[in-house]
Amino acid sequence: MKKVTVYLSEDTYEVLNNLSSRRKESISLIARKILEKGLTEESAKDGMDAVTEAVRKAMRDVLRPTEDRLAKLMAKAAVAAATAMYMNVQTIADLGKHNAVEIYNEARVKAVAYLKERDDNE
DSSP, X not given: OOOOOOOOXXXXXXXXXXXXXXXXXXXXXXXXXXXXXXXXXXXXXXXHHHHHHHHHHHHHHHHHHHHHHHHHHHHHHHHHHHHHHHHHHHHHHHTTOTTHHHHHHHHHHHHHHHHHSOOTTO
């Protein structure tokens, strides 16, 4: 064993002294037990932090290709939707309807309402 000298506040020393009296153990023994327990817990936390970080990194590496693919698909879907939207407005106008923009705005309101609806599966 190695000897270590530690200075404690009066309050901490009193708590340690009272604990020693109740347990009928030496102050040194109690201090060693508390210190060993604290160090063990800190080491476990450090180990858990390392494991948690490794798992997170592995998950990021595994999910990144899927996330990238989904982002590309969403971008393509947005372009396709915008193209269809403008083609529909142009088609309505070409058919001789003078209120194509009004029809578009009404359809957009209905689309937003549709998107806000809950599915029965949720």
